[in-house]
Amino acid sequence: MVGTDLLKVEDLDVSIAGRMILRDVNFRIDHGEFTGLIGSNGAGKTTLLRVILGVQAAARGRVSVHGQTLTRSNSSVGYVPQKVVFEPDLPVRVRDFVALGLDGAKLGFARRSRQNLELVDEMLDAVEAAALANRRIGSLSGGEQQRVLIAHALVRKPELLLLDEPLASLDPGSAQEIIELLHSVVVHQQVAVLMSAHEMNPLLPVMDRVVYVANGGVASGTTDEVVRSDVLSALYGHHVDVLHVHGRVLVVAGESDHAKSMVADHPAVIVE
Amino acid sequence: MHYIFEPGFFANSTVRTALVLGLLVAIVSATIGVFTVVRGQSFAGHALTDVATAGGAGASLAVISPLIGFIGGGVLGAGAMDAIGVQRVKGRDIATGVVLGAATGLSALFLYLVTLQTSTTGSTQTILFGSVFTVSPSTLPDALWLSAVVLGALFVIRRPLMMSSISSELARTRGVRIRLIGLSFMVMLAVAVGLSAIVIGSILSTALLIGPPASALKFSNRFSTAVIFASLLGTLATWLGIILAYDSYYWSASHRGLPVSFFVVAVVVAQFAISSVFAQRRRVRVALSNERHAAPEQVGWI
Amino acid sequence: MFSSFMTNAWISGTVIATLVGVVGFFVVMRASSFAAHAIPNGAFAGAAGANLVGVNPLFGLVVFALGAALGIGYSSRRTRSDVATALALVMMLALGAAFLATSNEYEPAINALLFGEILGVSSSEIVPVLVLALVCALGLGVLYRPLLMSSISSELAVAQGVNVSLIDVAFLVVLALSSALAVPVVGALLTFSLTIGPPAAARLLTSRPHRALACSVVLSLLTLWAAIASSYWSNLPIGFFVGTFSALVYLVARAWDVTRRRRLAHVVA
Incomplete structure (x- = not known):
């Protein structure tokens, strides 16, 4: 198994x-890497995740884990x-829900072993949700729910x-906590x-690799390899500028002069 | 022609009343049904019919106007569902279920007492299943003004109702009072199904409320077109059903006709099956022609 | 009340209430009340049809309930499930009405089917009822965890490798069988009340799945036993008591839940 990638996506076409x-999607992920799947709404990120998960069929190509077709x-x-x-x-507590992550697909009845119960607590x-263990899963806030879903997985x-857009409905504080949590999971x-x-900016400090989805295709590599004007322009099929402002990255369509003058005129817009 | 319209069809005043009331109920049901289907409240629409029936049975026991019983029962039921929690999608299911379960219990008691009081057979089935042939022409004026009230009220709140039916989030940001609109809709629904339950019976009330609108919505994403389509389909089903039920009296030697509800439901289900098949084909065609152009992520309403 | 001719009523009532308590727990979890309402009406049409052609009513009940359930399952994949259920429901009721119109069934028999009859299961039917109930229990036991998982979230269940559409159909079949068993005793219209009331109450009383399930069975048993006893003493139809007691159980649980929440809010404040 030495030398094989954890996940390898080769020549993938997906149609619905x-x-x-x-x-023609190609990329790979190594063990213990943090990868951001970046793209605007409707770019096909969820579809790609569903194909990797095996619940959506691909028209062509191969997805393999440890070199074996998924x-x-x-x-x-x-x-x-x-x-x-x-x-x-x-009537399901957080504890019960996480335990179902372990045996929810199994048929029949069985008492959960002490070992498995300890695993649930662990x-x-x-995910720093031990205090929530006996709450009903329907009573959690957005950030709490996200933690519990991660524990379940x-x-x-x-x-x-x-993870499909885990930050989408969270306030900036909770989003930052989830990113740190995921980073510690990786480490x-x-x-x-x-x-x-x-939005890729919150992920910049922790991301090892980017898979950028746009215009039905992807570009992948390290952040520096992908988030560049020439690579993204090729992906989008028209000219795109990548601007670096206060340590953040901004992808802007159109001519560079115009974009730069926009930044000069409205710095506040860029910073959020 | 005589093979279709058996002798005396149009001369019969019962049949004439049935045709007129059928038309009225088909249109009201179709109109409110389009909203009911889009809002995913078919279950509530059906449950209110049964609640109204319990009211009707109670009324016949207390010897008050059945109209008051049917409509009053329906409106009370709508209020109870709202109180228990119709707002949440899944909570709505339970709220509707609990109210429906309790109302059916009352129905059982009332109908049992009715059968003790009256010696005529078939009263249970008439109240439960109804028959357009047993409606007296004197119901017509009441049915007319109630229909007018429901359709008028629906027309007044149509815009916020449409918006909250498509997306309650969107409607809320535009300042629509979702809860109020939802409750008003439930009350209108209760009046409409109460009316159709008394006129054509509870089976047909649900059939006409859901069937024609669901068929129409397979073809049109616009509220107005769907309402017109559904009204036409509902009227067609009702009239065809009445004609066939009248004819069926002559089919067998024993002269035991089949109930109107059977024929109307048969037509409604056939309409739905046919429109599903056509809509499926159309979707495939649209999908093929869209292959080269990127289609929008989601097809919206209106 | 416990005389020999009532023995069947108590045995069948206990079996039915236990089964409905478990099935209802999942009906409420999955928010499939509408199907739980429609399927017993299918069973009613089946009983009416069986009388017409002169076959065993239990056979008609089972076949039509299964037909309604599979019809709902099949068309739910193509169209909105509430629309599919509504159409299946009216089709079954219309068929039932047509069967009644052509048969010479006398009124008390029809009312018994609609509103229940404590002596609805004859001594010759006890064994088939027990066997069918056992089949349902076995099915639910095998499917327990995937059923629970897919009831919480079908998307997560799919991701975990549960075949959700298979689970959906299997559950509808169990619902159909349990409805067919319950209809002769509780009535086509009231089987639904028993399916919703006690389980909906149970989940307000506890936040643990196993306890909620057990609680649902206990409440369902208490409801049906009380209804049988009340019907026996008052001579009123059992359906009335099942409907009223089921709603009462839910309202009491709801009131308890509301006061508990208020008290909690006080403590926090």
């Missing part, structure tokens, strides 16, 4: 209802969907964790993270 969503319900891949709405009255500790000890549990986001 006769419409081509992604074309099958559905591969326990080495964990998944946190974009938004889950839990009924407030659901995961809740890891991590409890099976996957090697790759996919301490040696789990590779692939998370989608439409």
Whole structure:
């Protein structure tokens, strides 16, 4: 197994209802890497994650984990969907929910072993949600819910964790906490993270690799390799400028002079 | 022609009343039904019919006007559902279920007492299932003004209602009072299904409320077109059903006709099946022609 | 009340309430009340049809309930599930009405089917009822965890490798069987009340899934036992008591939940 990538996506085409969503996608992810899947809304990020997860079929190409073609319900891949709405009255505690991450797909009855119960507690500790263990899952705030969903996905000890826009509905403070949490997961549990986001700036400090989705294709590599005017212009099919302002990155369509004068005129717009 | 319209069809005043009331109910049901289907409140629409029926049974026990019973029962039911929590999507399911369950219990009691009081057979089934042939022509004026009130009120709140039906988030940001609009809609729905339950029975009330609008919405994403389509389909189903039920009396030697509800439902379901098939084909065609152009992420309403 | 001719009523009532308590727990979790309302009406049409052609009513109940359930399951993939359920429901009721119109069924028999009859299960039917209930229980036992997972969130269940559409259909089949068993005793219209009231109450009383399930069964048993006893003493139809007691159980649980929340809010404040 030495030398094989954790995840390898080769020559992937994906179409839904006769419409081509992604074309000729190639990238790879190594063990214990933090990868950002960046692109605007509707670029096809969710579709790509669903293909990697094995719940959406590809028209062409191959997705492999450890060099083996991925099958559905591969326990080495964990998944946190974009938004889950839990009924407030659901009689399920956070603890029960995380435990279901372990055995929710298994048939029949069984008492959970002490070992598994300890694993659940360990995961809740890891996402700093131990205090929430006995709350109903429907009663959590957005940030709390995101932590619990991550614990639910991590409890099976996957090697790759996919997250679909985990920051989308969070306030900046909670978003920062989730990013730090995921970073520590990468560092301490040696789990590779692939998370989608439409804004790359919050991820810049922790990201090892970028997979940039636009115009039905992707560009991947380290941040410096991908987030460049020439690479992104080729991807978009028209001229794109990449500006660096106060340590942040801004991707602007159009001619560079115009964009630069915009920055000069409205610095506040750029900084957020 | 005689093979379709058996002798005496148009001369029969029962049939004439049935045709007129059928038209009225088909239009009201279709109009409010389009909103009901878009809002995903079919279950509430059906449940209110059964709640109204409980009111109707209570009224016949207390010897008050059945109209008051049906409509009053429906409106009370709508209020109860709102109080328990119709706002949340899943909570709505439970709220509707609890109210429906309690109302059916009352129905059981009332109908049992009705059968003790009256010696005529079939009263339970008439109240439960209804029959457009048993409606007296004197219902017509009441049905007319109630329909006018429902349609008028619906017309007044149509814009905020449409907006909150498409996206409650969007409507809230535009200053629509979602809760108020939702409750007003439930009350209108209660009046409309109460009316159709008394005129054509509870089975057909639900059939006409959901069937024609669901068929129409397979073809049109616009509220106005869907309402017109649904009204036409509903009227067609009702009239065809009445004709066939009248004819079925002559089919067998024993002269035991089949109920109107059976035929109307058959037509409604057939309409839905046909429109599903056509809509499927159309979608495939649209998808193929869209292959080269990027289609929008989501097809919106209106 | 416990005389020999009532033995069947108590046995069948206990079996039905236990089964409905478990099935109802999942109905409420999955928000599929509408299907739970429609399927017993399908069973009603089946019983009416069975009388018409002269076959065993239990056979008609099971076949039509299954037909309604699979019809809902099949068309829900193509169209909105509430629309599919509504159309299946009216189709079944219209069929039932047509069967009744062509048969010579006398009124008390029809009312018994609609509103329940404590002696609805004859001694010759006890064994088939027990067998079918056992099949349902076995099915629910095997599916328990994926069913729970997919009820919480079907998207997460899919990601975990649960075949959610298979689980959906399997659950509808169990719902159909349990409805077919319950309809002769509780009535086509009231089976639904028992399916929703006690489970909806149970989940307000506890936040643990296993306890909520057990609580749902206990409340369902208490409701049906009380209804059988009340119907026996008052001679009023059992359906009335099932409907009223089910709603009452829910309202009491709800009131308890509201006061508990208020008290918690006080403590926090």
